[in-house]
Amino acid sequence: MSKEPDRLFAQPLAQVPDFAFNEDVVRVFPDMIKRSVPGYPTIVENLGVLAAQFAQPNSVLYDLGSSLGAVTQALRRHVRTDGCRVIAVDNSAAMVERCREYLNGQDSMFQELLPVEVIEGDILALDFQPASVVALNFTLQFIAPDQRTALLSRIRQSLLPGGALILSEKLRFNDAEEHALLTDLHVAFKRANGYSELEIAQKRSAIENVMKPDSLEEHRERLLAAGFSKVVPWFQCLNFASLIALP
Numbered sequence: 001m002s003k004e005p006d007r008l009f010a011q012p013l014a015q016v017p018d019f020a021f022n023e024d025v026v027r028v029f030p031d032m033i034k035r036s037v038p039g040y041p042t043i044v045e046n047l048g049v050l051a052a053q054f055a056q057p058n059s060v061l062y063d064l065g066s067s068l069g070a071v072t073q074a075l076r077r078h079v080r081t082d083g084c085r086v087i088a089v090d091n092s093a094a095m096v097e098r099c100r101e102y103l104n105g106q107d108s109m110f111q112e113l114l115p116v117e118v119i120e121g122d123i124l125a126l127d128f129q130p131a132s133v134v135a136l137n138f139t140l141q142f143i144a145p146d147q148r149t150a151l152l153s154r155i156r157q158s159l160l161p162g163g164a165l166i167l168s169e170k171l172r173f174n175d176a177e178e179h180a181l182l183t184d185l186h187v188a189f190k191r192a193n194g195y196s197e198l199e200i201a202q203k204r205s206a207i208e209n210v211m212k213p214d215s216l217e218e219h220r221e222r223l224l225a226a227g228f229s230k231v232v233p234w235f236q237c238l239n240f241a242s243l244i245a246l247p
């Protein structure tokens, strides 16, 4: 994966544009996400471990909002169930192009990996096939809030018995003190990872219009409304969490 450091917000910008998953972001994305999301490497690797428990023979494993395919690679490292294949979907052409290159690299290094297809497309318009694992790893927060329940309902309808949705998100908190504390600690995490105050502030304005986090309670209610029977948080580090939702 690219080792280019994320300095996208290091210089003062006259006007901070809305964050987009464009070529500039693609070049620094592995560094950006690792230095911005507490627990990201743990979440990605264990998503593969979890998926191996839910994968059903001859079914699809979806990586929705796959970016550079980190989750897809983890699925392929861990899932050994017969007849499974991975479908990775992202609507950023720049991400999809680089993702395909990285997956070709994985194919050339390892044998007997699950087959994978990378689709450039909108997950809101996807025609879901029967699936045993669906991963939404920090993607739902970029979907318009009024579209989220419909998307989750369609995912629920595509899930096979014994399967699961794994949903990772940045959280907001209904309790103002808890929200302020975990937000401050997240800033401390970014500072400890070498981001300056300017970088942190400019990134905050870049994402505030495009990324709308929900609370854990909102996620649970929405998942139940979408038809899931059980919601089990399995990971939280500061204001970032991952949930298992069972059909």
Ligand SMILES: C[S@@+](CC[C@H](N)C(=O)[O-])C[C@H]1O[C@@H](n2cnc3c(N)ncnc32)[C@H](O)[C@@H]1O
Binding pocket: 021, 033, 044, 064, 065, 066, 067, 068, 069, 070, 071, 089, 090, 091, 092, 095, 121, 122, 123, 124, 136, 137, 138, 139, 142, 143
């Ligand atoms: C924070 S990144 C996901 C990170 C990735 N899952 C990982 O674990 O490395 C969010 C991704 O979702 C994609 N995305 C946002 N909205 C989308 C949509 N409607 N359809 C498909 N992809 C979308 C973006 O292009 C971006 O690559």
Ligand SMILES: O=C(O)C(=O)C[C@]1(C(=O)O)C=C[C@@H](O)C=C1
Binding pocket: 032, 033, 036, 037, 138, 170, 203, 204, 207, 211
């Ligand atoms: O909340 C932040 O400050 C972030 O940088 C989070 C976040 C994310 O959760 O996806 C936002 C955009 C980038 O894709 C990487 C990280």
